[in-house]
Amino acid sequence: MSRAIQQAQLAQDMKRLKKQLQRLCQDRLDVADGKRLRVLDLACGECFEAEMLSKALRDLASKDAHPLDLNVEFVGADIREAEIGRAAERCGSGPEGIDYRFLVKDGQKVAQDADLDEPFDVVFVRHQNYYLGGKEWHALFEQSLEKLAPEGKLVITSYFDHEHELAKGAIQKVGGELIDDIANREARALQTKGKHVDKRLAMFRRRER
Numbered sequence: 571m572s573r574a575i576q577q578a579q580l581a582q583d584m585k586r587l588k589k590q591l592q593r594l595c596q597d598r599l600d601v602a603d604g605k606r607l608r609v610l611d612l613a614c615g616e617c618f619e620a621e622m623l624s625k626a627l628r629d630l631a632s633k634d635a636h637p638l639d640l641n642v643e644f645v646g647a648d649i650r651e652a653e654i655g656r657a658a659e660r661c662g663s664g665p666e667g668i669d670y671r672f673l674v675k676d677g678q679k680v681a682q683d684a685d686l687d688e689p690f691d692v693v694f695v696r697h698q699n700y701y702l703g704g705k706e707w708h709a710l711f712e713q714s715l716e717k718l719a720p721e722g723k724l725v726i727t728s729y730f731d732h733e734h735e736l737a738k739g740a741i742q743k744v745g746g747e748l749i750d751d752i753a754n755r756e757a758r759a760l761q762t763k764g765k766h767v768d769k770r771l772a773m774f775r776r777r778e779r
């Protein structure tokens with residue numbers, strides 16, 4: 571497949587994901603005037619969604635009377651160094667009031683990590699990989715919930731319906747409370763049967779302890 575086609579597909583995928591994220595996040599995030607919105611994209615790989623996600627969250631604030639007064643602090647983290655390197659190279663230091671940082675981290679151990687000590691308003695896990703190691707993902711989800719600010723939200727996306735259900739069950743088991751679960755009906759089908767780009771999305775808060 572040519573690079574141009576790949577780029578066009580990626581752009582379409584991002585457009586669809588943005589639409590679904592806005593549907594899921596509208597009126598559910600604290601995007602008050604002058605706020606610093608802290609976003610952790612965990613297991614982000616090369617993080618092709620970084621720019622879209624930051625802008626989508628800023629656009630949520632634009633519905634208010636003060637369109638630009640929301641600063642997004644974006645941290646992308648993944649266990650793979652090469653992917654994190656490429657993400658950092660692509661996003662640079664971030665234009666338009668968005669501050670990007672990319673870190674090599676094991677998502678199973680972020681709760682006590684000194685680089686990530688401030689809580690996050692949004693933890694995003696795109697295309698969680700529950701099928702490739704349930705135990706590991708239980709730990710990663712638990713740590714994601716630990717990183718949330720009191721009103722913070724965990725948002726996941728999944729390639730497969732069944733994998734999504736497994737991840738939802740795991741998150742609820744480790745202390746998450748399901749807020750909403752939506753299907754992306756425009757999601758692009760991939761070669762593997764049943765696999766679609768961002769086929770399902772769900773949002774959670776941390777259950778009160």
Ligand SMILES: C[S@@+](CC[C@H](N)C(=O)[O-])C[C@H]1O[C@@H](n2cnc3c(N)ncnc32)[C@H](O)[C@@H]1O
Nearest residue numbers: 613614615648649650675676677678696697699
């Ligand atoms: C299916 S990929 C999704 C990547 C990216 N979020 C996307 O949607 O393109 C799953 C990602 O989880 C990362 N991952 C797996 N275990 C991890 C861990 N313990 N800590 C951090 N990242 C992990 C992998 O390196 C990989 O980038």
